Amino acid sequence: MKLRRTRLYIPGNNPHLVENAGLYGADVVILDLEDSVPITQKFDARILVKYSLQNVDFGKSEKWVRINGINTPYWKKDIEEILPYCDVINLPKVESLDDVDTADEEMSLIEDENGIEPRKLVPIIETVRGLKNAREIATHPRVVALAWGGEDLTADLGIPRKKALILDYVRAEIVLAAKAEKKQALDTVFSDVRNMDTLYQYAQRARYMGFDGIGVIHPNQIEVVHRAFRPTEDEIEEARKIIKAAKEAEREGKAVISLNGRMIDPPVVERARKILALAEVD
Amino acid sequence: MVEAGTHEKGDVFVSIEDGKREVIIKSKLERLYGEAIRDTVEELTREIEAKIIVEDSGALDWVLRARLEAAIRKYRGEKI
Secondary structure (H helix, E strand, O other): OOOOEEEEEEOOOOOOOOHHHHHHHHOOOEEOOOOOOOHHHHHHHHHHHHHHHHOOOOOOOEEEOOOOOOOOOOOOHHHHHHHHHHEEEEEOOOOOOHHHHHHHHHHHHHHHHHHOOOOOEEEEOOHHHHHHHHHOOOOOEOOEEEEEEEHHHHHHHHHOOHOOOOHHHHHHHHHOOOOOHOOEEEEEEEEOOHHHHHHHHHHHHHHHHHHOOEEEEOHHHHHHHHHHOOOOOHHHHHHHHHHHHHHHHHHHOOOOOEOEEEEEHHHHHHHHHHHHHHHHHO | OEOOOOOOOEEEEEEEEEEEEEEEEOOOHHHHHHHHHHHHHHHHHHOEEEEEEEEOOOHHHHHHHHHHHHHHHHHHHOOO
């Protein structure tokens, strides 16, 4: 599965930031056409992003574009302009499967016109209604992950984000909705760029909550998050033992895998494989 | 008059206004890149009979092309 531990947001109308976005090793670069671009710059940003996708070396980073939401007059033109050149469309304020279908229809149209492979879609859940429908939204074949947005969701609930008690439930719901469909779950942005210790704890907590990555807004955050998503030495050691036991059982034709007198179920072996794969990434 | 781009570092500001064709290029790096900038501007705006002002703040060629395309499309009446 594609690694998406870090998604680095870059304002789509800033050529200097866009030009350097691929230098930092983020798993994903998101060129933003939505909230970081004022209405007066939407037109210019869309074209700048199109050119950057064709001219800038984004390294190993997957190329996403956060377009404007389907409740705005801009999203169709965003898709029309940039879809052939990006890997993933990041669609904000998705509230229902109908919203995904609407975007999917437009994407299919542009893909057919350009004779290109279907692009992926990552909806951002950032309203109460979107959260309620997250399980359905995750079923769409174009959707590869669910992301969520804290600011808009708490605003929709009418509560201050820093005091919101509901966010762990929201996170759990996003993870369950995504994982039930074998999709990735992506936690929201950590926006305090000065506090690396708290970032590490935040990212590690996201990992143990079941998320596959978090959003970042500064290149300095990337290494910290990758470290937080790296399995611990104990986890790696345990995973190695499990894989070794599984291989031995297979060699000896045993149906049951055991380790230190303990029976190991197939999902545990699968988790061990994932841990070792994640450990060997960097 | 239409405008595209900004005066931020690494960007270029383009404006197009009605009038006799004229291309004005302002760049701190004019001695180094003035000719290359002018070539790109001429290539993309050849058919436009208007006054075109390009104020460069160290933009790469792809940025200049993006800003020129944005300005030209706006000048031709395209909306957001």
